[in-house]
Amino acid sequence: MLDMLFRVTTNLPIKIFVTSQPKPDIQLRVEAQLDERHSVCLLHDIKKSLVQADIKLYLLEQLANSAVPKSDLTQLASLSGSLFIYAATAVWYICRKGNIVDQAQLKVVLRPSSRLSYWHADIDRLYSTILDAAVYNPDQEPEEQEQMLTLLWTAVCTQESVSIDTLAALAVIEVSKAMVLLQLLYSVLHVLHGTNMVSMLHALFPDFIFDKAWLARFCPRRL
Numbered sequence: 001m002l003d004m005l006f007r008v009t010t011n012l013p014i015k016i017f018v019t020s021q022p023k024p025d026i027q028l029r030v031e032a033q034l035d036e037r038h039s040v041c042l043l044h045d046i047k048k049s050l051v052q053a054d055i056k057l058y059l060l061e062q063l064a065n066s067a068v069p070k071s072d073l074t075q076l077a078s079l080s081g082s083l084f085i086y087a088a089t090a091v092w093y094i095c096r097k098g099n100i101v102d103q104a105q106l107k108v109v110l111r112p113s114s115r116l117s118y119w120h121a122d123i124d125r126l127y128s129t130i131l132d133a134a135v136y137n138p139d140q141e142p143e144e145q146e147q148m149l150t151l152l153w154t155a156v157c158t159q160e161s162v163s164i165d166t167l168a169a170l171a172v173i174e175v176s177k178a179m180v181l182l183q184l185l186y187s188v189l190h191v192l193h194g195t196n197m198v199s200m201l202h203a204l205f206p207d208f209i210f211d212k213a214w215l216a217r218f219c220p221r222r223l
Contacts, residue, residue, distance in 0.1 A: 002029045051082045062091045066101035081202045089122045127208045134184045148181050149220040156206050161199040
């Protein structure tokens with residue numbers, strides 16, 4: 001489909017926007033076509049303040065009929081980071097009994113350190129689905145699966161942005177191999193173009209990866 005678009009739209013007097021997850025095969029096709037007529041906009045490279053402003057507008061619209069304090073909306077937008085899915089899940093949770101905000105549920109959402117509530121279940125299932133598809137793809141060899149989990153845990157445990165070279169050294173993996181495997185983890189890890197600095201996309205991802213419910217599936221054996 002992408003190849004066809006690049007082929008037939010070259011001289012059309014219109015702009016076409018294509019959205020996609022950062023999958024390696026799609027990324028390679030797009031980057032091969034970059035010129036003055038084709039450009040790429042990565043959501044996670046957009047200035048965070050702009051994304052936060054859009055998320056806050058979304059929350060204002062969704063909760064327009066509820067007396068939610070401005071400070072709570074700001075905090076909820078901050079907790080969402082760059083993930084609209086987090087904000088959408090939060091809105092569903094606090095309004096799931098109707099259009100009125102359940103203040104007790106809102107307090108739970110605004111207490112991110114607590115995982116006693118089942119409201120995190122949807123976010124956990126999202127992360128689980130993403131990692132299952134990335135790590136346990138039938139095309140991946142067992143050794144590669146183990147290396148991917150090692151890179152993932154190393155990135156989380158560093159608790160700060162590190163270069164790919166540093167991450168690979170800490171994980172005891174060749175840099176060239178680490179670069180290939182990291183492409184498959186772009187849905188949970190952010191690799192900043194130009195600097196190759198690696199960081200988590202969402203601040204609450206460690207809560208998921210360290211949860212004992214997921215350790216058996218997503219913890220590397222050699223850890």
